[in-house]
Amino acid sequence: MTLHKMMNQLGRGMSLSNTYLNYMRVLSKEEVEGIKKIHEKREKEMIEKLAELEHEQWCFWSKDIASTGLNDLRLERWKKLWIPYNELPEEMKREDRLWAERVLKVFRRERNERI
Numbered sequence: 001m002t003l004h005k006m007m008n009q010l011g012r013g014m015s016l017s018n019t020y021l022n023y024m025r026v027l028s029k030e031e032v033e034g035i036k037k038i039h040e041k042r043e044k045e046m047i048e049k050l051a052e053l054e055h056e057q058w059c060f061w062s063k064d065i066a067s068t069g070l071n072d073l074r075l076e077r078w079k080k081l082w083i084p085y086n087e088l089p090e091e092m093k094r095e096d097r098l099w100a101e102r103v104l105k106v107f108r109r110e111r112n113e114r115i
Contacts, residue, residue: 043104050100051093052085058096 027035062078070078081092088096 047097047100047104050103051096054096054099054103055085055088055092 059082063082066075066078081088085093085096
């Protein structure tokens with residue numbers, strides 16, 4: 001397996017399984033670090049995409065719940081958050097990222113059980 005092919009597979013969501021770690025023993029330290037950086041960058045991008053989706057799902061759910069009646073304080077607080085993900089304060093984005101990381105953990109666990 002070439003370095004280029006391996007990096008492409010990592011980009012498609014494959015993890016650094018033991019097979020890849022064994023293969024990396026023949027790579028230089030710089031090549032290994034390069035692969036890890038690519039993997040970390042793509043994982044951060046995936047978390048951000050999932051966080052945005054989590055926020056969209058929450059908006060849909062919370063608007064539905066609000067239509068059934070909420071106390072005024074909660075409704076006022078929620079309405080401030082019914083905005084696009086990229087306009088959220090960083091603190092609220094962090095909350096969505098935590099949920100996104102939970103989703104990724106489920107996918108990783110599933111994938112690792114199949115390997």
